Amino acid sequence: MEILGYITLTIFIGLMLATLFGYIRTPVQTVLVLSTVLCLVVGGFFRYFSSGWDAVMLLPNEFLGGIILHPITALLTGLFLAGGLKASGGFEALKVILRYLRKSPIGLVGTLVILINLPVISSLPCGRILAAALLPLLFTFSFEGGMGILTKSQAIVLIGAFTRNAMGSCGPSPIGGVGQIGEGFLGSFFATASEGILRAPQAFSLMLGTAIVALFLKFISQRLYPNDVALRENPFTSGASEREEPEISAPMEGYLALVIFVASLLIAIFQPFGKMPVQTILVAGAVLMVIVCRVRLNSLMEGIILLPVTAMTAGFLAAGALAATGGFDALGIILNSLVGVPFLGIAGMLAIFVQFQTILPLSCARILTAALVPVLYLFGPAKFGFLDWSQLAIVMAAYIINATTSCGPSPLGGGGMMGEGTMRAETGFIKGAYTFASMAIMAPLAAIYMKFLNLSVFQPSDPAFVRDVLTIVQFTLVVVAANVALLALGSRLFGPDQSRNWLLQTGGFIAAGGLAGGILAFALFETNPSAIIQGMVGGMIAAILIGVMAPKVLSRRLTATLSGPEL
């Protein structure tokens, strides 16, 4: 049956690559369903001849098991609530509050920084919940949104950085976040792992990664794709300070809706009334809005965006079919076999493994995480023994943050598409920035944080706490400085030739990938030079795959791919 896994894995990856590169021009849902059907047909044939008709009859149940209801329903309820907030004037109320905040000592920049980091502060189980609610608000900062406070470039950075932060905040979430998949496995050694052993490394690296995304969008993406964002420039930019700001007022219902919205989020996060599903709380909030703010049910329904919901479901179906036919087992075997490749070894293989979900970003991180975390667990003392428990925790931290952020750059219905839509950008505009930050900043910093701080918190035997904190600070400075230097160099070298710019960007990816792989290997094997070299080689291989997938030109190609040739 092993051959079946390789066949279905080839079908899935082949169809995904053909879609990503524009050879198949249908919506992603169609391609994913096609992949599901093909995998099931091939799997059915194999099962019929190997195990009989009874085994074939189990296939529908098995692939339906691939559907993870939680992110789908969480997204729907989040969008539902956002619809209510919009209809009742809640965003107008937020604008008024933001105006007061801008005039406070933290100013406009401080306000925006808080807004950008709000997703990781609130850590909901799906980043789309907050993104659906707040992206329309961020859009209002642009000229077309009405407030006209920010220039086009600033609006791109704000929306892009916020979406990055949101599409990663599902990782550290304590109420059903993706990180809990890894924490569950680590619980077999670290007794208190389920209390959040992966949470702090993820939140730390996500905040710094968000900052790098902002820089990347400013200095690289906007130069690489200069004509692919349809936002208009503020015509009053030159005299913005003299221009009279439009008077903003909000109805009382708006303030009430805002209070209900914030209260719902707080109850969902802190669960003061006992454990209950986040969906229940959000729907209760929406119903309260209907009663208190007199919002029509239609307005709530208008908030629902179907693309991410259907794309996510289709993605789960495809993953379910792949799991049912042994595709993920084949993937695990392939990754395991990389250990024997010269110049890669264990460190190189792990450097590729932790970046795998950024290499193949799907619409929801849970799709691949649920399949690959058990594979990673087997690399530890449970089976293969490549890693001890501490090393496994370090790799898990790097892998999980890379995985949870992978729905951001996914053009297959990923959360980043919500940001691209809000900034009126072509699909793929944010991909380079998001994948770069996940690969070069988040994965290595999460590993370093886990090694030098979190392990000693969860295994309190290390007396050198202050020294370890200082080590993290040093590493963070080195990693961030090296990547900022790469961005600055890239932006200086960029010229009018887009092919050359893209090659420069790919070169930057490779350099940053090598650094990330080397740091991961250091976190695992300390000063073992051959392991560090292997890690760097693995990191560079992953970076080539990630860099090449960042589109060279956008020019409506990917939009046509996703929406059909008629658009």
Added chain:
Amino acid sequence: MAKEPGKEIKHTREDTEQPLVLPGIHRYQFFSNLKDRGWTMNLDRVALFGVVAALLATILKPLARGNPATIYCYECRACYATQDRCPVGIFFQAELAVAARVGDYDRFIRNGGLKCIRCGNCQSYCVQYLPLPQMFGAMQEDTREAIRRKLAPRYVLARAMREGLVGKEFIDDVVKALG
């Protein structure tokens, strides 16, 4: 529209006289332009129907099978932290919850569902405190029924016996099914 001998009728989507497939739906409205739209509109409709049907099936199946609590599982895998605290050595409790939701006997048996003694140790690790013992218990009864009605494939049962995945309460049923 009179048919001329030897001349093929070419309907267009706007023809009002073309045959009806369903009330209000013209045959050629959907199928005549397949050569242009086969990769787009019609296929997309079928695919979207598949997506919606699968989603509905995932929600309705556990309701129909009397195991509705499985719908609420986040699949966050926090329950995996049970590890050694599970007296019968089940390591992947979330797999059992998913198997119970969709009625996947193979997955349930493979992950030790028939060994579960419903002690509830895993429940304390669930972020929502879902009634895992009841969920697994309901699925155990479903699986027992499936074994009796020969719906569970023989190779699944044989493997479960070989790997010691069948608890005392189910041994008789499994042995009987294997003949």
